[in-house]
Amino acid sequence: MKYSxxxxxxxxxxxxxxxxxxRASARALGFELEEIENWQCCGGVxxxxxDEIATKLSSVRALNEAKEKGQDLVTLCSACHHVIKRxxxxxxxxxxxxxxxxxxxQLDEPYAGETTxxxxxxxxxxxxxxxxxxxxxxxxxxxRKIGAxxxxxxxxxxxxxxxxxxxxxxxxxxxxxxxGATPVVYPYxxxxxxxxxxxxxxxxxxxxxxxxxxSAAGLGAEMLITACPLCMYNLKKSGSGKIPVYYFTELLAxxxxxxxxxxxx
Amino acid sequence: xxxEKKQAEMIREISGVNPYKCMKCGKCSASCPSFNEMxxxxxxxxxxxxxxxxxxxxxxxxxxxxxxxxxxxxxxPRDVKPxxxxxxxxxxxxxxxxxxxxxxxxxxxxxxPELPQQLLVSxxxxxxx
Numbered sequence: 001m002k003y004s005x006x007x008x009x010x011x012x013x014x015x016x017x018x019x020x021x022x023r024a025s026a027r028a029l030g031f032e033l034e035e036i037e038n039w040q041c042c043g044g045v046x047x048x049x050x051d052e053i054a055t056k057l058s059s060v061r062a063l064n065e066a067k068e069k070g071q072d073l074v075t076l077c078s079a080c081h082h083v084i085k086r087x088x089x090x091x092x093x094x095x096x097x098x099x100x101x102x103x104x105x106q107l108d109e110p111y112a113g114e115t116t117x118x119x120x121x122x123x124x125x126x127x128x129x130x131x132x133x134x135x136x137x138x139x140x141x142x143x144r145k146i147g148a149x150x151x152x153x154x155x156x157x158x159x160x161x162x163x164x165x166x167x168x169x170x171x172x173x174x175x176x177x178x179x180g181a182t183p184v185v186y187p188y189x190x191x192x193x194x195x196x197x198x199x200x201x202x203x204x205x206x207x208x209x210x211x212x213x214x215s216a217a218g219l220g221a222e223m224l225i226t227a228c229p230l231c232m233y234n235l236k237k238s239g240s241g242k243i244p245v246y247y248f249t250e251l252l253a254x255x256x257x258x259x260x261x262x263x264x265x
Numbered sequence: 266x267x268x269e270k271k272q273a274e275m276i277r278e279i280s281g282v283n284p285y286k287c288m289k290c291g292k293c294s295a296s297c298p299s300f301n302e303m304x305x306x307x308x309x310x311x312x313x314x315x316x317x318x319x320x321x322x323x324x325x326x327x328x329x330x331x332x333x334x335x336x337x338x339x340x341x342p343r344d345v346k347p348x349x350x351x352x353x354x355x356x357x358x359x360x361x362x363x364x365x366x367x368x369x370x371x372x373x374x375x376x377x378p379e380l381p382q383q384l385l386v387s388x389x390x391x392x393x394x
Contacts, residue, residue, distance in 0.1 A: 008383070009382045009383065009386065010381045010382045010383040013379060013381070013382055014379065014380075014382065022334075035289055041382075043386060043387075043390050044383050044384075044386040044387030044390060045333055045387045045390050045391055046333075047390070048280070048333070048348070048349050048352040048353075049279045049280070049352065049353065049356050050278070050279060050280070050281040051278070051279055053389070067266055077383070079383055137288065139280040152332075152333075152335055152336070153335040153341075156334070156335035156336065156338065156339040157335050157339050158339060159339050166339050186346055190296060191334075191336075192298045192332045192334035192336070194332065195332045195333065195334065195385035195387070196332075196333075196388045197329075197330070197332055197388075198384060198393055199367070199375055199384055199385070199388040200366075200367065200375065200388070201302075201329075201330070204299070204302055204330070208298060222345045229381045229383050230381055230387070232381075233379055233380065233381050233384065236379070237377075239380060
């Protein structure tokens with residue numbers, strides 16, 4: 001099975017390992033991530049203004065390329081996923097944005113939200129299946145107590161993201177169980193780490209990331225996992241430092257026995 | 266800057282929000298992780314727009330403390346989406362020439378070796394045009 005794949009800017013630079021572990025894990029699970037050509041940065045945050053068009057075009061280009069290949073589009077970074085999924089919804093359901101974006105794009109056939117956007121975790125849950133994933137685990141992470149950090153962008157607004165229950169999600173806990181470890185549920189798992197304000201408001205970010213980390217550590221988590229390079233940065237840089245933070249793909253690659261292979265790539 | 270009446274109209278237009286639907290339950294402010302840092306609280310944004318007091322709104326610190334975490338958008342029982350109102354007020358400011366919360370000149374001293382590109386592009390998109 002081949003998917004179109006949108007890595008995003010940070011997965012080519014500061015979060016190369018998030019990407020490498022995902023590609024190696026995908027191969028081990030029998031699917032391929034085919035990077036789309038000439039992708040451009042999604043912009044990091046979804047442009048909320050209803051009159052914003054130009055800021056959405058990089059997402060439309062990626063979505064259209066997947067459509068032309070007849071493939072679903074897979075994302076890995078929470079922010080890219082949020083932006084591309086919401087732009088796709090605009091192209092499907094908001095006539096004004098669809099018309100004006102297509103006027104810019106000048107495609108042979110207008111784009112109207114045909115592509116299915118999947119986060120890598122959704123591929124694991126809905127396409128591979130956590131039961132199948134479990135069967136392919138060669139190195140179960142038995143005994144490890146892991147806190148899932150969801151943050152904001154994968155979950156909200158839930159009507160558009162359709163990722164999981166926004167207040168009581170289970171997908172990452174189910175993932176943790178599938179790789180043989182033990183999930184630790186803690187109250188701040190879907191609270192913001194500080195996001196982009198960490199550039200200028202260091203104190204606020206410190207307070208928020210510390211609250212998340214202490215909440216998890218206080219309930220017995222030995223580590224946190226995340227899908228987002230910005231959450232990773234904020235939690236590591238501004239959290240209390242009580243527990244380490246990993247990308248979920250690193251633990252996946254470890255459980256599938258391909259961590260060394262990914263590290264070499 | 267345009268008249269406050271015109272600006273209030275622009276906020277409604279950019280946000281796509283109908284502030285008349287608000288029933289003042291306060292769930293947005295109760296959900297907001299930046300509540301303590303905000304001078305105008307999320308549930309108060311609606312009143313400022315309704316009363317066309319845009320002068321106070323565009324000077325508000327809250328514009329730069331909102332995280333776009335969508336907690337208020339998710340939980341609003343009336344689909345008023347205060348986060349979108351805040352963003353529209355922020356747009357009124359940053360779409361004016363020279364009005365911005367982040368200048369490229371101040372970036373070098375904000376950097377550190379681990380800082381991800383994602384943070385810079387996100388901040389630039391929210392804080393300036």
